[in-house]
Amino acid sequence: MTEEEIFQQLRTICARILSVDPARITADTDLRQELDADSLDMAELAAASEDRFHVTVDLDTAKQARTLADMAGLVHAGARVG
Template sequence: MKNSHIHSQLVTIVAKIAEVDPLEVTPKTSLRDELDIDSLTMVDLVAQIQDDLGVQIEDEDLTRIRTVDDLVQYVRGRS
C-alpha cells in the first residue's frame, strides 16, 4: 500500500473514532493530547484499523504511537 493511501485511510479512521473533522487531523496531530484519545478509545481505534486495513497493532507498540504520522509509519511497516 502506498504511504498516501495509508495516510488517507488512517485520517478517516482517526477522525471517525475521535469524532473530529478529518481536516483537523494532520501528520503531527497528537492522538492523546490533541484528539483526547484515551486508552479505551485507543482500543476502538486499533480494532477499526484491524477491520479496515487488516493490520494488527501490538499492545506493547501502542506506547510508541503518539502522532498520526507514527501510526501511518507503523501500519506501513506492517502491511
C-alpha cells in the same frame, strides 16, 4: 499501499472514533494532547486499522503512538510483514 494512502484512510477512521473533523488531523497532530484521545481510543483505532488493512497491530505499541503518522507507520510495517 503507501504510507500516505494509509494515513488518509486512517484519518477518516480516527475522525470517526474521536468525533472530530478530519481536517483537524494532520500527520503531526498529537492525538492525546490535541484531540483528547485516551488509551481506549487508541485501542479502537488499532482494532479498526487491523480490520481495514488486514494487518496485526500490536496493541501495546499502538497505545504508545502519539500521532496518526505513528499509526500509519505501524500499519505500513505490518502490511510489509504480514
